[in-house]
Amino acid sequence: MSSSGNDPRQPSSAKPYKPQPIHPDNLPIDYSGFIAIIFGVAGVMFRYKLGSWLALIFCAQSLANMKNIETDLKQISTGFMFAIMGMVTNYLSPARGGVKT
Amino acid sequence: MANPLSFFSPRGDTLLYLIALLSISSILLHNLSISASADSHFEGFDADEDLEDILQSPLSDLPRRSPPPPTTLSTSSDPESHHGPPHPQSDPDLDLPPKPSATTSSFDYWDEDEFEGFPTEIAPPESTDEAVELAATPAEPESAKVSEPISLAKRIRAYAIEITCVSFLIMFTINYFTGKKENETLALAWAAKFATRDTIFDKNFSLLGVSETDDSPLLLKEGQNVFKFYASGRRFCQGLVATMELKSRQDLIAKLYNMIVPCKDEITFEVYMNDDAMDHVVFALAKKKAAKAMQKEVRDLQRFSSLMTSAPNGRKWVADELTVITESKEVAGDLITETVLDQVFGEKAFEKFGKWFISMHFSDQQQSTHRKVLIFKFALPDVNHMADMTRLVALVPYYIDLIGRYKLSSQARSKTEAARSKVAQEVYKELQNARQEALQRKKAERRKMMEEAESKLNAEAVRKKEAKERARQLKKAMPKIKMSRGA
Numbered sequence: 001m002s003s004s005g006n007d008p009r010q011p012s013s014a015k016p017y018k019p020q021p022i023h024p025d026n027l028p029i030d031y032s033g034f035i036a037i038i039f040g041v042a043g044v045m046f047r048y049k050l051g052s053w054l055a056l057i058f059c060a061q062s063l064a065n066m067k068n069i070e071t072d073l074k075q076i077s078t079g080f081m082f083a084i085m086g087m088v089t090n091y092l093s094p095a096r097g098g099v100k101t
Numbered sequence: 102m103a104n105p106l107s108f109f110s111p112r113g114d115t116l117l118y119l120i121a122l123l124s125i126s127s128i129l130l131h132n133l134s135i136s137a138s139a140d141s142h143f144e145g146f147d148a149d150e151d152l153e154d155i156l157q158s159p160l161s162d163l164p165r166r167s168p169p170p171p172t173t174l175s176t177s178s179d180p181e182s183h184h185g186p187p188h189p190q191s192d193p194d195l196d197l198p199p200k201p202s203a204t205t206s207s208f209d210y211w212d213e214d215e216f217e218g219f220p221t222e223i224a225p226p227e228s229t230d231e232a233v234e235l236a237a238t239p240a241e242p243e244s245a246k247v248s249e250p251i252s253l254a255k256r257i258r259a260y261a262i263e264i265t266c267v268s269f270l271i272m273f274t275i276n277y278f279t280g281k282k283e284n285e286t287l288a289l290a291w292a293a294k295f296a297t298r299d300t301i302f303d304k305n306f307s308l309l310g311v312s313e314t315d316d317s318p319l320l321l322k323e324g325q326n327v328f329k330f331y332a333s334g335r336r337f338c339q340g341l342v343a344t345m346e347l348k349s350r351q352d353l354i355a356k357l358y359n360m361i362v363p364c365k366d367e368i369t370f371e372v373y374m375n376d377d378a379m380d381h382v383v384f385a386l387a388k389k390k391a392a393k394a395m396q397k398e399v400r401d402l403q404r405f406s407s408l409m410t411s412a413p414n415g416r417k418w419v420a421d422e423l424t425v426i427t428e429s430k431e432v433a434g435d436l437i438t439e440t441v442l443d444q445v446f447g448e449k450a451f452e453k454f455g456k457w458f459i460s461m462h463f464s465d466q467q468q469s470t471h472r473k474v475l476i477f478k479f480a481l482p483d484v485n486h487m488a489d490m491t492r493l494v495a496l497v498p499y500y501i502d503l504i505g506r507y508k509l510s511s512q513a514r515s516k517t518e519a520a521r522s523k524v525a526q527e528v529y530k531e532l533q534n535a536r537q538e539a540l541q542r543k544k545a546e547r548r549k550m551m552e553e554a555e556s557k558l559n560a561e562a563v564r565k566k567e568a569k570e571r572a573r574q575l576k577k578a579m580p581k582i583k584m585s586r587g588a
Contacts (some may be wrong), residue, residue: 008498012332014308017321020470032354053266057354062268064277064352067324 033062033075040082052086228494242489273353280350288328290377294487307334325351337378337505366481381517385426392424401466420451
């Protein structure tokens with residue numbers, strides 16, 4: 001199946017690898033990071049415990065799927081901050097006085 | 102031996118994971134400790150009360166203090182006393198027995214009139230003790246029941262959300278590491294089969310891998326499920342990029358989703374042809390549904406080509422499940438050669454090897470960066486069956502050579518030339534229109550800016566004049582203050 005006889009290789013024409021630059025607008029949308037931020041905001045604003053936990057889970061998913069550490073980390077850290085804020089508000093705030101059942 | 106895998110992505114993700122886990126566990130522990138200490142405070146309060154009862158009776162000023170000797174009663178009545186007076190009849194009787202010990206030291210507080218019926222009440226307290234004990238024992242299991250379930254089932258229910266979420270996160274973390282390892286093994290298995298020494302790509306390309314040196318890693322890891330392989334140094338083409346897009350095994354949510362909506366591990370070969378190596382070829386081959394979608398969506402296929410319904414001239418043709426999309430039938434006939442049909446695309450061969458084939462697309466009018474491209478898309482078999490796709494991978498160098506050497510006949514060329522020139526003209530017109538619009542916009546903007554500047558200048562000038570006039574008027578209005586210089 002491969003070309004027989006002469007060697008198809010041409011070392012002279014070998015070019016080094018250039019990663020194709022992707023325009024930041026064309027990047028695929030990070031849905032899980034977006035959902036993490038939404039749940040995080042909901043958890044903080046409405047004092048909804050499940051919201052903060054879900055935000056943390058989606059943050060973890062976004063981290064797992066992260067492709068480019070520089071560009072994606074900002075959104076992930078935003079979601080993570082919201083999730084932690086939600087946790088602190090829901091669990092450690094003195095106004096509630098302990099665990100709400 | 103070249104180090105196959107290049108760890109392009111840093112270890113920061115594991116660090117963040119650890120930080121997240123630590124913070125979550127600390128919050129949870131803190132939470133549990135708060136509630137636990139609250140309970141112990143509660144119990145300690147009871148114990149303290151009992152101790153006080155026994156030792157320091159002067160402080161028994163509180164009306165509803167229960168007696169220490171029947172300790173069963175204390176545990177039952179104390180919570181009850183906190184809620185309200187449960188047994189109004191028995192309580193005064195219960196209050197009396199500690200009083201003898203109290204009276205000796207604190208008869209200041211107690212009226213001796215209270216102890217009028219005392220001797221008689223030694224017996225009744227015993228009977229009332231029994232009665233209270235009987236009353237207490239049904240109450241006691243209730244309270245016992247009340248105190249214990251709080252610690253087990255109700256507590257679990259109270260923490261249901263936290264328990265489920267933390268356990269999900271733990272499973273997610275475990276799955277991340279196992280999934281990542283699985284993906285890496287799969288990519289390495291492919292590379293070992295097709296990209297290391299004496300394999301098909303090594304025989305066809307002089308430069309394999311990403312960097313210059315011999316020991317360079319072959320694969321580039323772009324994400325936990327995306328791997329790239331680069332090869333260069335062959336006739337007719339500038340290079341080849343193979344992108345492996347594996348299932349997101351490292352992401353538990355995606356993994357669960359893929360159990361419902363099936364997904365495949367894919368590998369896409371993009372071969373960048375030299376400008377002089379490719380003639381006017383717009384051709385695609387895919388399974389029926391995919392072919393229809395491709396013809397509608399991919400721009401150059403949409404513009405130049407159409408679905409080919411019948412085999413030309415009763416030749417042997419591709420299997421029934423496949424559809425050819427081509428600009429000219431002649432080209433299609435030339436590209437689907439006997440060898441290819443026998444090896445991969447014919448009826449018999451396709452039954453065996455066809456399940457790993459997804460699509461094939463050759464174009465010299467590709468809309469993205471490079472114009473002349475050959476794109477092959479295959480599905481990846483699992484780790485132990487990599488050899489199943491050998492014939493498909495062999496298609497890649499075969500077609501590079503075939504298209505590199507292929508020249509259209511004059512008829513076909515004239516047709517394709519006509520189509521292309523039309524499209525080129527349209528594109529040119531669009532460009533022209535776009536340029537004109539841009540120029541007009543710029544002119545309008547400039548005009549606006551000029552007008553604004555002028556109006557600003559005018560406004561400022563007017564303002565300045567007004568300010569000056571006001572200043573003059575003020576000066577005139579104010580009395581002149583004569584200043585004299587001191588010596």
